[in-house]
Amino acid sequence: MTAPLVDVRDLVKHFPGERAFLGLGAAKPPVRAVDGVSFTIREGTTLGLVGESGSGKSTVARTLLRLIEPTAGAVLFEGADVLRLGRTELRAVRRKMQIVFQDPYGSLNPRMTVRATLREPIVIHKLAAGDKIDARVRTLLDEVGLDAQYADAYPHELSGGQRQRVGIARALSVEPRFIVCDEPVSALDVSVQAQVLNLLAELQRRHRLTYLFIAHDLAVVKHIADEVAVMYLGKIVERGPAEVLYHAPRHPYTASLLSAVPVPDPAAPSRRIVLQGDVPSPTNPPPGCPFHPRCPHPKKNERCRTEPPALVEVAAGQIAACHFAQEPMTPGV
Amino acid sequence: MTEPLLRVRDLRTYFVTERGSGTARAVDGVSFELYPGETLGIVGESGSGKTVTSLSVLRLIPEPPGHIRPGSYIEFEGRNLLTLSPPELRAIRGNQIAMVFQEPMTSLNPVFTVGDQIAEAAIIHQGLSRRAARARAIEMLTLVGMPDPAGRVDHYPHQLSGGMRQRVMIAMALVCHPKVLIADEPTTALDVTIQAQILELLERLQRELGMAIMLITHDLGVVAGTADRVVVMYAGQVVETATTPELFARPRHPYTEGLLAAVPRVDTPREQLRAIPGSVPAATKWPAGCRFHPRCPYAWDKCRTSEPPLLDAGAGHQARCWLVAEPARRSNPK
Numbered sequence: 219m220t221a222p223l224v225d226v227r228d229l230v231k232h233f234p235g236e237r238a239f240l241g242l243g244a245a246k247p248p249v250r251a252v253d254g255v256s257f258t259i260r261e262g263t264t265l266g267l268v269g270e271s272g273s274g275k276s277t278v279a280r281t282l283l284r285l286i287e288p289t290a291g292a293v294l295f296e297g298a299d300v301l302r303l304g305r306t307e308l309r310a311v312r313r314k315m316q317i318v319f320q321d322p323y324g325s326l327n328p329r330m331t332v333r334a335t336l337r338e339p340i341v342i343h344k345l346a347a348g349d350k351i352d353a354r355v356r357t358l359l360d361e362v363g364l365d366a367q368y369a370d371a372y373p374h375e376l377s378g379g380q381r382q383r384v385g386i387a388r389a390l391s392v393e394p395r396f397i398v399c400d401e402p403v404s405a406l407d408v409s410v411q412a413q414v415l416n417l418l419a420e421l422q423r424r425h426r427l428t429y430l431f432i433a434h435d436l437a438v439v440k441h442i443a444d445e446v447a448v449m450y451l452g453k454i455v456e457r458g459p460a461e462v463l464y465h466a467p468r469h470p471y472t473a474s475l476l477s478a479v480p481v482p483d484p485a486a487p488s489r490r491i492v493l494q495g496d497v498p499s500p501t502n503p504p505p506g507c508p509f510h511p512r513c514p515h516p517k518k519n520e521r522c523r524t525e526p527p528a529l530v531e532v533a534a535g536q537i538a539a540c541h542f543a544q545e546p547m548t549p550g551v
Numbered sequence: 552m553t554e555p556l557l558r559v560r561d562l563r564t565y566f567v568t569e570r571g572s573g574t575a576r577a578v579d580g581v582s583f584e585l586y587p588g589e590t591l592g593i594v595g596e597s598g599s600g601k602t603v604t605s606l607s608v609l610r611l612i613p614e615p616p617g618h619i620r621p622g623s624y625i626e627f628e629g630r631n632l633l634t635l636s637p638p639e640l641r642a643i644r645g646n647q648i649a650m651v652f653q654e655p656m657t658s659l660n661p662v663f664t665v666g667d668q669i670a671e672a673a674i675i676h677q678g679l680s681r682r683a684a685r686a687r688a689i690e691m692l693t694l695v696g697m698p699d700p701a702g703r704v705d706h707y708p709h710q711l712s713g714g715m716r717q718r719v720m721i722a723m724a725l726v727c728h729p730k731v732l733i734a735d736e737p738t739t740a741l742d743v744t745i746q747a748q749i750l751e752l753l754e755r756l757q758r759e760l761g762m763a764i765m766l767i768t769h770d771l772g773v774v775a776g777t778a779d780r781v782v783v784m785y786a787g788q789v790v791e792t793a794t795t796p797e798l799f800a801r802p803r804h805p806y807t808e809g810l811l812a813a814v815p816r817v818d819t820p821r822e823q824l825r826a827i828p829g830s831v832p833a834a835t836k837w838p839a840g841c842r843f844h845p846r847c848p849y850a851w852d853k854c855r856t857s858e859p860p861l862l863d864a865g866a867g868h869q870a871r872c873w874l875v876a877e878p879a880r881r882s883n884p885k
Contacts, residue, residue: 270742271713377830378597407596408769412813412826419823434742437815441824464817478747479817480772484795486818490776492751493744495698496712 222258223428224282224396229255229291231274231281235501249501251277252288253452259445261395264422264429266443266460268436268475272497273449275432279398282430283315284308295396313343316389320401322381326373332359332384333369339391358387361424363417379410386417396428403438415441437479440464445535448472451508452500454529456543458536466546468538470515473547507540517542555584556763557608557627557648557731563620564600564607568835575834577603577617579787585731590757590764592778592795594771594810598831599784601767605733608632608765609644627731646676649724651717653736658720659708665692665719666704672726691722696752714745721752728760735767750777771814775799783807786842787834789861793868803870805847841872848884849874 230253235246252274259265269275281288284300293300300311319325326335336355340346346354359366362383373381382402389397399418403411419442421427433439439446440460447457448471456469467473474491493512498504504511510522521541529539564578578600585591595601606612608625610632625632627648632640649672652658660668669691670684679687685704692700695718708716717737724732734753738746754777757764766778774781774795781798783791783806791804802808812825829846832838841859844850853873862875874881 270744379830407831408771408810409596409813409827410830412815412824413828415815415824416826435815436743437817440817440821441815460821474744476817478743480746480750480770480776481816481818482771482775482799482811482814483818484775484799486775490747490751492747494748496714496745497742 223261223295224259224430225292225294226258226278226282227256227292227294229278229281229293230289231277231286232289247501250452250503251500252281253500253503255291255449255452255454257447257454257457259396259428259430261428262422262426263444264431264442266439266446267430267432267449268434268439268446269449270434270475270497272451272500274452274500275434275449276400278449279317279400279430279432283312283317283398285317313392314395315398316392316394316396317398317400318382318385318389318402320404322378322385322405323373325385326381328373331370331372332364332376335384336387336391339388343392345392354391358391361390361421362387363413377410378406379413382406382414383417386414386421390421390425393425394427396430399429399431401433402431404433404435411438418442435479436464436475448475451498451503453508453539455509455540456536456538457529458533458538462533462536466533466536468532468536468543468545468547469509469540470513470547471509472538474514509540515540515542515547553586556587557585557625557765559583559604559608560624560626562604562607562623562625564603564612564617564623565620566617566834567615569616573835576787576837577834578607579837581784581787581789583782583789583792585763585765587730587763588757588761589779590766590777592774592781593765593767593784594769594774594781595784596769596810596831598786598834600787600834601784602735604784605650605735605765605767608733609648609650610640611650642676645672645724645729646727647729648731648733649727649729650733650735651720651724651737653739656708656713656716659716661708664705664707665711665722669704669719669723669726672723676727687726688722691726692719694725694756695719695722696748697722712745713741714748717741717745717749718752721749721756725756725760725762729762731763731765733765733767736769737766738773739768739770746773753777771799771810783810786832786837788842788871790843790872791868791870792861793864793866797866797868801868803864803868803875804843804872805849805874806843807870809846809848843872849880851880 231251232248235248255278267275280286282293333355336358337351340351340354364383403414431442443460446460446463447454450471456472474493477489477491491514495512506523506525507527527539527541529537532538532543560582562578562581566575568575581604593601607619666688669688673679673684673687689700689704697703697718738749778795780794782789785806791807809827827846838845840856841854844854859871859873861869861871863869864875
């Protein structure tokens with residue numbers, strides 16, 4: 219098997235706790251947003267990173283691109299540790315690692331036309347000069363399925379789907395190898411969401427792109443990911459090949475998430491596991507298994523309350539952090 | 552058959568836009584009925600007019616720029632809501648017809664405790680004393696499954712999680728035991744495990760309190776699991792209506808068909824999603840003929856010039872599509 223393009227090892231990001239009034243007094247405990255996350259992504263494949271709000275999935279995306287500085291860990295990309303690069307080296311690497319944001323409204327400059335937005339990275343990274351720049355912009359618009367007439371449009375003149383196509387074109391403009399897609403379709407309508415997902419898949423095939431695809435929606439991820447990792451409270455609780463994870467989840471949180479996705483078929487058997495309560499605060503995660511207060515597993519016992527389960531291999535390529543992960547779970551049971 | 556509780560007839564809600572770019576016909580001739588005790592799903596994408604429809608029922612449309620056109624008719628228990636005086640309307644709104652909004656953070660007042668906000672409707676509509684209203688608020692928080700209701704009653708919205716805020720919104724809506732609950736995307740802002748909690752809560756409350764629910768959503772999955780009947784909206788119109796099993800088994804409108812094929816699912820094998828090309832047109836310039844024809848794989852000449860009415864497809868199933876009259880054309884999509 220080929221070496222992975224992206225190799226994330228034990229990534230940690232703790233945000234310092236707030237101080238009380240006027241910064242006096244003891245600080246609150248840190249927010250452990252990402253707490254030891256490791257994964258690899260092979261070139262040309264997609265890892266789906268799934269979790270609910272507060273699970274730390276977006277912090278993983280931002281720390282591995284160093285949009286925020288991590289507390290500890292390593293991110294190996296093309297053999298170098300991105301987290302230890304100096305400014306000039308980092309800029310060179312950033313050209314190869316791009317991000318598409320969730321909100322195409324907030325991530326495009328409202329005062330720049332589509333053309334200006336797409337020209338900027340090409341100029342900064344000196345990828346073309348003179349007339350070649352505009353030719354490159356036309357090619358990019360074509361690649362993302364936007365008519366050339368939109369080159370002179372401002373973001374407010376575009377629909378949500380068109381804006382997200384511009385966001386994708388901007389990421390593609392510097393010819394990256396790796397793109398972090400941070401909830402790229404969550405803000406879009408269903409019919410448009412499918413257009414953008416199909417476009418991302420098509421671009422991946424054409425350019426052999428590698429994706430980290432972040433989503434809160436397991437159904438969306440299923441359509442794009444080769445491997446899926448599920449996060450809960452700053453940790454990966456299960457990871458495996460997509461088809462295995464969806465059919466034979468080993469962690470009760472994965473099973474619950476799967477069962478909670480509404481199925482557009484009234485004849486489908488209803489086997490929803492309704493988890494009680496909310497996700498606990500990452501400043502003060504529960505002892506033992508962080509999922510134990512909400513866990514519906516019939517065998518849950520004292521050990522879950524005291525001893526944190528390790529991520530162990532439970533099947534070929536599938537790892538899970540549950541004391542009972544050696545036995546398969548049926549989704550919805 | 553029982554009489555409908557709410558009857559909407561030919562509702563037209565238009566908005567005059569700035570800079571004279573024309574009139575936005577956001578809701579353009581919508582009719583449907585809501586029967587006692589049922590859940591009616593109103594499905595559509597952004598720009599379909601589903602939210603404006605629900606706001607029109609409660610006359611919460613800001614005028615100007617909006618106005619409900621003459622000829623529109625919204626009947627609740629035999630009275631036309633559109634001709635009621637403001638005091639008469641207030642006696643119904645929040646009392647017999649209540650609403651839950653999508654964004655619990657922006658719909659709750661940040662400077663009042665949740666207890667005060669739940670109690671307000673009981674004080675206004677039922678003349679409860681402050682003390683009795685507070686007891687009612689605690690009772691309502693218990694009903695909606697809030698942990699530690701007696702303590703949470705004194706909390707402010709920012710101290711609660713998104714799921715708890717939505718429970719507070721539901722408690723506020725239900726405090727006067729309404730006959731109709733309008734829920735506008737009540738779970739869209741929530742995580743999927745919290746969405747499951749809220750949907751289960753709405754189901755339980757409907758069983759216990761017997762109210763009718765108008766559930767507005769973009770999510771066909773949510774509709775499939777909760778609604779008895781479905782109204783599909785597109786470009787300000789009802790394009791299809793049927794019972795839930797019938798609609799999902801035999802979608803008659805190409806838009807409904809397209810939406811169903813575009814939804815990513817966890818329960819089926821991975822395949823290429825079928826997207827609907829293009830996007831929803833602007834409400835200031837609906838296409839001539841059938842409003843869906845520019846995106847429709849089956850459209851022919853007639854669709855470009857002649858607007859189809861809602862055609863009866865049998866078994867209470869109606870679709871605004873010429874294919875209902877000429878089903879043979881379905882065999883040759885573009």
